[in-house]
Amino acid sequence: MNDATLTSALAASIRAALDRREGGQEITLSEDDLKLERPKNRDHGDWASNVAMRFAKRVGTNPRELAQEIASGLEEDPSVKKVDVAGPGFINITLDEAAAGELAREIVAAGETYGSNQALTGRNINLEFVSANPTGPIHLGGARWAAVGDSLARVLANAGAEVTREYYFNDHGAQIDRFANSLVAAHLGEPTPEDGYAGQYIIDIANQVAAENAAELAAASDRDAKQEVFRKHGVELMFGAIREKLEEFRVHFDVFFHEDTVHTDGSVEAAIQKLRGLGRIFDEDGAVWLRTTDFGDDKDRVIVRSNGEPTYFAGDIGYYLNKRERGFDECLYMLGADHHGYIGRMMAMAESFGDTPGVNMQILIGQMVNLVKDGEPVRMSKRAGNIVTLDDLVDAVGVDAARYSLVRSSTNTSMDIDLDLLVSRSNDNPVYYVQYAHARTRAVNRNATEAGINGDNFDPATLTHPTENNLLGQLREFPRILEVAAVEREPHRVSRYLEDLAAAYNRWYDQTRVIPQGDAPVEAVHSSRFVLNEAAAQVLRNGLTMIGVVAPDRM
Incomplete structure (x- = not known):
């Protein structure tokens, strides 16, 4: 007897018991009404239901009396060995051994499909995760999101959802300027800029850009021109390395979306026009603002500065509208711990479009990950210099142990990964x-x-x-x-x-x-x-x- 069969038997018994008391009335049972749970004490049976306590008041009886009626009906099923009523009206069901054992054959017959369900059938979900800036190797926080995001995508698809795995490629903004400046400094033998990036990977990428683009660099008239060469080719090399490492980590993306796209394809302008039409936009001090305080944000947000430059939030607005117009019902963002303050404004932005926060836009925040070896925290990467990376973890324990350990804890909690434990047999x-x-x-x-x-x-x-x-x-x-x-x-x-x-x-x-x-x-x-x-x-x-x-x- 599988779950569906037992649930059908329970539903029939409930309807019969209720019909005797409400003859002729249509009886609608929800999934929660028919939910079966495993008793904590297995001596109490294989399955338990609290449905009698849900309906007793409606039919004017006490839960135990209604539970006895439902139990009597269930006992007529040949797959059920016995049914007991406990406490205020819990129904404890023990299956016949043959009915219980039949599950083994059903699982073998189902094979890879055993466990699939249709809970999310019809949902079209855009799942955005990792989205690390292409300015360095993936750090441990990004590694956690890589493992969790990929696993979540598999679980969502298993539940019948259409899932698109998306990486938001941050190639627009000051961090790219700092990255390019760090590369040209390494090439010229200069110290790492104060706000720049350090580590062996910067030297490696700078050397590769210089070797592969010698003529282009020679033609660059000054330092700024050389920096543009390193920006053009260095970002591409860095992101290529990130993609390669993710694939090695068994993480595949369907879409790599360039942040710069929303500023060049009209997405930001379209979003502003739509929000203005909805009465959500106002102009003040020469800037364009979104009135997010109408939807619970702590302050209104600037979209376009008085100098005409769009803010980072403008990109978020254009990107969200772009996702929705690509047909996604649910936009699920997986953000790092340092983005906790973004939740209010992001949810207010979604509601500004007339969408439902928590439905059309969903946000998961991941907490910190720490590596521990010999009882002490691992604080630095030999390659990245100031961070511990995905590569460091995989080199230490392998892909399987790394993925398993990163997925094993709720994302709401920070976690320590004991490297010594994960290599132990x-x-x-x-x-x-x-x-x-x-x-x-x-x-x-x-x-x-x-x-x-x-x-x-x-x-x-x-x-x-x-x-x-x-x-x-x-x-x-x-x-x-x-x-x-x-x-x-x-x-x-x-x-x-x-x-x-x-x-x-x-x-x-x-x-x-x-x-x-x-x-x-x-x-x-x-x-x-x-x-x-x-x-x-x-x-x-x-x-x-x-x-x-x-x-x-x-x-």
Whole structure:
């Protein structure tokens, strides 16, 4: 019995109980009404529902009485072993062993699609993440957003959304001037400018630009002209390096959007005209302002300065309208911790267009990441000089451990990454623990196959060991975990779930046998356990895929 079947049985029983009290009235049940939860104490059953407490007042009865009626209806389903009513009206459902065990075969049949859902079907989401300035290697904060953003994109798509992964390429503004100035200073042997960028990467890029564009540099008449050569080619080289590192980190983008575009394609002007038409724009002291205080911002914002130069916020406005006009229903921005103060103005800007903050515009803020080695913080990169980079993390622990560790915690919290732990082959290392569980399922598969065991004699009723009930319960949870992760924008739920699943699998592995001991005959239970092993392997693979981590066959 899968979740959909059990939910249908619950719905039928609810409708029957309510119809007896409200005969003839149309009964509409929401997803929340039919939501099933796992009891904290598994002795209380496989599933629990609080639906009786939702409807008791409406039909003029107490929750326990209504719960008893719903329970009586559920007990008629042959897949249900028993139903108990607890407390003020909780309905605890225990499935028949065969019905519960059937899930293993269903998972194997579903394969890679097990866990997919339609919670976000019809949503067209623009997911913008990383968007680091092309002035240096990706730092740890950007690395966290790379891992989380890519995992979130996978989870959203798994829930039926159309997702476009977008990188906002900041190639317009003062930071590019400082970058170019740093490159030309390195080329000329000058000290790093006071507001410039330092590190071996600056020297490397300056040398590469000089080697590949010698004639162009020789023709440059003065320092300013040389700086333009370094701006033109240096930014391109830096961004090419960023893209390459992201691909190596298994992060792919569908769109690289140049910030300069909104200033050259008319997006900013179009946004100002639209907002002016909506009565949101006013002119004062020669500048153009957006009245964001009408929508909760702490002050109105300048869009165009009195000298005619657009502000950075003007680019934000043009970019948002550009996204909406490309057909995106939801624009999801993933910003660094230093952007927390932007939330108010960004949400006010969206509402100025007539959109709904938190729906059409959504913002996630990521907190800081710190590396720790030998119990001490790692503060500097050998290559970047003043920051710790994505490369530093990957060089230390590899892509799998880096991605897993960056996704594992809620983005609302800062995090320390213990490099010593992540290279250890111990159960304390979460990525090793989960990957090893999958590798163990493959070893079981190989050994069972050699012994002539397969799933041909699968009998779900034989899966009666307590660890099997627990493992099946964990496997059943996977689709719900993925749905919640998508709806709540919290991919860390997937990695935490995988650790619980790995623990349940290891307990089962320790206490049962897929291969009979000695000369004992192969029985249906061994075939059934073979299928259960394959189901666990499939869910571990599917979950690791959601966070971009490899599921190894051997370790």
